[in-house]
Amino acid sequence: MEEYMRRAIVLAKRGTGNVAPNPLVGAVIVKDGEIIGEGWHRRYGDLHAERHALANVKKSPKGAIMFVTLEPCCHTGKQPPCTEALVEAGISEVYIGSRDPNPLVSGKGVAFLKEHGIIVHEDFLREECDEINTVFFHYIKDKTPYVVMKYAMTIDGKIATATDKSKWITSEVAREHVHKKRGIYTAIMVGSNTVLYDDPMLNCRIEGGRDPVRIVVDSKLVTPIDSKLVKTAKDIRTIICTASDDGDLIKQYESHDVEIFKCSLKEGHIDLKEMLEKLGADGIDSIYVEGGAGLHSAMLKDRLYNKAEIYISPKIFGGINAKTPVGGEGVDDPIDAFDIHNVNVTRIGDDFLFEGDF
């Protein structure tokens, strides 16, 4: 039985980068020990996994068992309820992985199935199913984006040389890995100095990749009008979060299709917590924050990060004035450190990816 749910998990992951802010969901239909249909939620607004699997069956699903990674929905959103499709198709038994925290569904999907005579098994490989939807679970509960702290540093802890050059720290294969990540998260965010120093594109440069929404934290509107971000904003959604009221400057950005999100000031900088609430209300469910040191320290101080993804390269830059990944004042005592849990380390070529949860 477990192999069918594991297959449903593999299918669910195929929707990665395309379903936000919806969950990743996979479904497998089994009859007489044979898989007769498979489906997954492929794109936001498209068929849900259960309906996709039912549309693909190679024989009648009457009396079949369905394995689905998330509780089937029982409300009409962009798609009609999946629970009705299961009943209509004559599915007799359902194995469900994750519970749906969406108040519109939570428990109601299961109740509907049971009321219609379907045998329901809940929490089947729940932990493995939950793992694929960390972003969805966070966003539906908090209404703010799931935020990932990302940087690349040398083995001596530098994110740039003493002359502020940072191209490149990691190898090509690690940078390709970063581009894949950029395609997974809905948005990418940087501080205003990073735009001034690096003039980055912040796009997803892998074949078939999806460009994330680009966000700059820029309280005083110092982002150059001739920066790559502004010049390409007609093609890739770009947002500047600012507290500036400079109407003429704002008009110039807007003429390039840059969206201006007005935010409040807190101690002379953007109120980052309020900014995330605004971005969440705009449908942005996840953000990959690529630094630099000023933005990372401010986000950490306000405890706004959910996860760390840190690339470490076996190089030494040296230089007392070369930037380290986290600026600000730091903590006074090791006991006050920002701890990272559930650590996982992956080797990528000669570099290492260190991941963990805050």
Ligand SMILES: NC(=O)c1ccc[n+]([C@@H]2O[C@H](COP(=O)([O-])OP(=O)(O)OC[C@H]3O[C@@H](n4cnc5c(N)ncnc54)[C@H](OP(=O)(O)O)[C@@H]3O)[C@@H](O)[C@H]2O)c1
């Ligand atoms: N290796 C890497 O992974 C990597 C990645 C990115 C950048 N870099 C390097 O890092 C350097 C730039 O880093 P940086 O530290 O100078 O600048 P930065 O982080 O790019 O910019 C500073 C940002 O922090 C914000 N900020 C500062 N204090 C704040 C607070 N208390 N509350 C809210 N926001 C606050 C600033 O907002 P305001 O608008 O209010 O000033 C600004 O957006 C460059 O050399 C770049 O090449 C390296």
